[in-house]
Amino acid sequence: MTAKPNKLEGIEMTDRTVEISPLIYARVAGILYLLMIPLGIFGILYVPSTLIVSGDATATANNIMASESLFRLSIVSALMIQIVQIFLVLVLYKLLKPVNKIHASLMVVFALVAVPIAMLNEFNHFAALLFLSGADYLTAFGADELHAQVMFFLDLHEHGIFIAQLFWGLWLFPMGYLIFKSGFLPKFIGVLLMIGCFGYLIDSFIFFLLPTIDVTLSGFTFWGELLLPLWLLIKGVDVEQWKKSALEST
Template sequence: MSVQAGRGQAETAPTTLARVAGFLYLIVAVFTIFAGLVNARTVESGDAAATVDSIGTSATLFRVGLVSELMGATAFLLTSMALYLLLKHVDQLAAAAMVTFVAVSVAIQSLNLLNQKAALTIATGQDYAGAFEPAERDQLTMLFADMQHDGYLIAQTYFGLWLLPLGYLVVRSGYFPKALGVLLMIGCLGHLVDVFARFLAPDFGADISPFVMTPAAVAELSFIVWLLIKAVRLPVR
């Protein structure tokens, strides 16, 4: 009886880890997408005065967006840790690389939120009302908002790189369809193309972004669904 129970626990552990990782990954998607929508709604690209007015009238929403991104970043780190436990037996070096890329991404993303907080403070803080002329306040707020956007792109570099070892582990593990792992690795390339195109040729990068990011979006959403519904494919004994 004890041997059978031990085997049962060994077989359910990957399923449990997969569902935990899927739930955490879903939290990442929800909170990060919400934060992105908030920034897109409040920051008017190229219009400093409109951005200050928007942040001022939506200060609470802007704060919620900041906290949402921080929570998403935390959940992202926990997701990588759960996947490390699930996949380290496949290739421990690749699993460690996966977590390292995520840790770097989360560190940059979290520190970058200081730029968003600075934009909010300058746009709404009464303590700074007399420190700047209105035009100076507007431009400084826009500067920090732009820095937050660029900082997120830098973090996205590592958010893309983590998909490479993850895709490799997915292919090798036998837990998931191999096509899903290949799509995750293609998603890595899409993230990198998006980041470097936006930095090197901003207008061109913005134009191609929806196309190069589609494989990554499809792969990650499919992976979340698989983790939550199918969990893992265990060998039949």
Template sequence: MKRTTFPRLEARIAGLLYIAIIILGGWAEVGVRQGLVVIGDPAATARAIMAHESLFRLGFTAEMITNLIAIPVSLILYRLLAPTGRFLALIAVVFDLTQNTINAMNAWTQFAPITLLGGSPDLAAIPHAQLAAMARLALKWHDVGFSVALGFFGVALLIEGWLMIRSGYFPRWLGALYALAGGCYLANNFIFFLAPHLPVDPWIMLPSLIGEGAVSLWLLIVGVDEAKWRQAAVAG
């Protein structure tokens, strides 16, 4: 272990970035996408998007920022949890980066409505009603891609929560909340694809918000017990 390793500082950096992800991602989803979509009316949705085009573009930008800053968060969590179980921590970071990759590749579906509804001469031959329907379909595809990504993220959180419980340098209750968050993401994933009409949304996501919020705040405010972390790192 190198003396230049500063786990508490790294934890606080991860916590700050994690909070930014929660805020930006939540705003992009709830404040932008859900705020502009009119269920069952593609034409009204299209009008709302184009009437608030700048807001819609900001929402897309916020989502891309979350994808970018999620990468260092994943790597820092790997460094913090590796002393407890390097192989499990590696598996977790692979699942985490996989969900981030899926979300990044899925981002085009959020930007597609701007392309379809922006009045491009290349699309002039397509009736506006059809373009509006295609734009709404793109947003539905976004929901599908996001749900697929959440499945991978849920596995990552389950593993990382378990490692926190075992670590000795994170509180056991914090790891339990994080694992619960992962379990809820997985449950939401299966319900989305297998039983979409079950009335569990958004309540099933509440434990995930609590778990991620608790971990991000703990990382930012408290960090990690450096003495116990270094002891575990030397033993590993």
């Protein structure tokens, strides 16, 4: 006689295994993804646009010195995004692996490659702060030289962002494909994510190859990344279809 499985808050317990419901994975992924949005808006968009004055190193340096705490918070925010990204992609892997393990692994690789690039890129922001620290060893530099160095490292940081953005785009394609093929999540979200991939990639290549052109396609192709976490958090997944995919993949 076999024991019947017991269910407790999304956890299915049998006499041999403990299985977490895909709804748990969906909810956790939704929360983590939504958490990245305000962190990214604050650390990557709002603070730089507030403090950095294009073409004016002195004004930029003065802004950073006057709002050093804000600038440091933007660094912490950028680092937190990467930490959240690690957990997010691992949860999404558990959720999407039943569709295709190889594509799910590719999604993880692309997402994790971006993490060290983005985290190490924050050294450029710390370098900018060091040049404004007033340390004794900086007396060899004049004010204009210090401000120019600050602007140099801020420019390096911007280039680093666009390098990381290549992988922020690439991980969306296998994720979008998996969602499109899954049957337990809406196909249109998968399509939007794949479109979002090309938005990031095109933006990066335009920045590197045509730096005088100020075009941001990702500002129009981000809808998949907004709708996915909302769907995961509110609707979840079709559990029966997920279980069917999981059985077929074993």
